[in-house]
Amino acid sequence: MEVDNETLVTEFILVGIFHHPEAQTAFFCLLLIVYLVTLMGNGLIIVLIMADPLLHTPMYFFLNNLSFLDICYSSSSVPQVLARSFAKKPTISLNSCLAQGYVSIFLGITECLLLAVMAYDRFAAICNPLCYSLIMSGKVCIQLAAFSWVSAFLLTVIRQLVQPKHFCGHVINHFSCELQAVLELACSDTSFSELVNLVTALLVLVAPFIFIIVTYVLIGQAVLHIRSAQGRNKALSTCSSHLAVVSIFYGTAMFMYMRPQSKSFSDKDKLISMFYGFITPVLNPLIYSLRNKDVQGALKRTIRRTVLH
Known part of the structure; x- marks a missing residue:
């Protein structure tokens, strides 16, 4: 009888803010604006990095990927x-x-690894400036980016193989198909899949986060030895942008994936998951462009070339 019940679940109902109809219009407008800004902001960064030769550096290669x-x-x-x-x-x-x-x-794991790679790039640029071009050669940059994408794909495949395939419930208390919320509806024992998810979280959240913290401790020590105020400010500017993104993304993701799995997904959980799912992608171009003189300069040069032509 249990098998029959499992096979009946062919679709899910996404609750979202269905229980708050008065907020649906405001939520739709806000999310639409966030999505459009995400597309335009990140799209503009990609175009600028590809079009401006001065941005053909390892740092902007990884920012392009991001x-x-x-x-x-x-x-x-x-x-x-x-x-x-x-x-x-x-x-x-x-x-x-x-x-x-x-x-x-898959994309979330890739971002975790890519943010760690970007921290390593900043470490090489600030702590080993004379050898930076050798350490972060074009070949190495491609290899590091490929490592992030391929590793994320393999870890996602492993997670997919051990996740439950049958579900007894059909109501997901979320805006989208967040796997943490979907797994609550599984009929079978999920202890093994939860263990795999925890190990994956340790590999892609905790380990990279510790690596980033250690990297920035070393960067901080190197910055203290920079004599010119302009050099210190430039180093701190590029690092602070990256740290802001890391804090938001890793903080909310670790809160969701490093805790014991509960049997209910609350409105608070849905709000927190919005930060790494909806908010972080729109903040990245704002954080990296508003305080970045290189990107601002590339935008001015691109506009100038467009007007002249």
Whole structure:
């Protein structure tokens, strides 16, 4: 009888803010604005980095990867949330839901690893400036970026192989197919899959986060030895932008994935998951461009060339 119940679940109902109809319009408008700014901001950074030769450096190579990643990350869930914002019964098929969840996990793991690689790039630039071009050669940059994407893909495949395939419930208390929320509906014992998820979280959240902290401690020591105030300010400017992104993304992600799995997904959990799913992708271009003179200069040069032509 249990098997029959499992096979009946072919689609899920995404609750979102269905229980708060008075907030649906405001939520839709806010999320639409966030998504459009995400696309335009990250898209602009990609165009500037590709078009301006002065930005063809390791730092901006990785920032280019991050911007592309954020566009994909946001697009993996936000359009679906917008499309179902006013639906009387916001449903999604089982296969589509699982696919969306694993794509989000893949992109989230990639961002974790990529942020750690960007910290290493800053470490090499500030602590070993004379050898920087050798340490972060074009070949090494490509290898590090490929390592982030390929490792994330392999870890996602491993997670997919051990996750439950049958579900007894069909109501997901979330805006999108967050795997943490989906797993609450599993019929079978999820202890092994939870263990794998915890090990994965240790590998892609805790280990990179510790690496970033250690890296910035060493960077801080190196900055103290920089004699010129201009040099210190430039080093701190590029590092502070990266640290701001790391704090928001890692902080909220670790809160969600490093705790014991509960049997209920609260409104607070949904709000926190919005930070690494919806908010971080829109903050990245703002943080990296508003305080970055190189990006501002590239924008002015690109506009000037466009006007002249």
